[in-house]
Amino acid sequence: MADTYEKLLEDSIEIAAPTDKVWSLVTDIPAMAKWSPQVVKSTVKGGIVKQGATFSNLNKQGIKRWPTGGKVIRFQPPAGATPGDFAFRIRENRTIWSFQLEPTEDGGTRLTERRETPDGVSGLSLLLTKVVLGGQQGFTDELRRGIRQTLERIKAEAEG
Structure with a gap:
């Protein structure tokens, strides 16, 4: 089934930085x-990232470039032991990309990208x-590596 898509791609990483610092990075x-x-450039309409904000992307693969548009559908900053959740939907293909931030016992963050x-992927x-x-x-495979x-x-920047 080489022409079917995987419904879920996911990976996590442990970051030695507090959730609020990681939140400020993933929501930028x-x-x-x-x-x-894969991202060349992103521009947020109105300049403020919040629930309902829309943005445009220019994506790449090698020399190929294509535009996409996104909308923030979840914007829940981390608070104490409550994880943070930031997600956006890409208009053209209906995929949802998200970042979940969970505090770790040592004061760091477990960051998961999905x-x-x-709703499937557009034809x-x-x-x-x-x-x-x-x-x-x-x-x-390229998305998984990405x-x-x-x-x-993000880890390197948060810990740097």
Whole structure:
């Protein structure tokens, strides 16, 4: 089933920094290009990241570039022992990307990044992935590596 997509991609990392510091990094959508290997540039309409905020991205794969639009659908900052939850939906393919932040016993943060497809993936996105982006399996592998790289880069910045 090489042309089907995985409903959930997920990875986590332990960060030696408090949740509020990590929260300030993962909710800085314009800075995502520093961490995500697929994002070239992100611009938030109105400049403020909050519940309901919309943004535009320019993404890349090699020399290929394509625009997407997103909307923040969950914006729950961490508070004490309560985990933080930040999520946005990508308009073109209906995927939901999220970051969950859980405090650890040593004062650090367990950061989990997910890509979920609760409403499936749009037919156009599936077709474009197959024809332009190397097929589902290759693209999924690339996304999985990208999630890991994003988490490692956020960790480095938070601990730096």
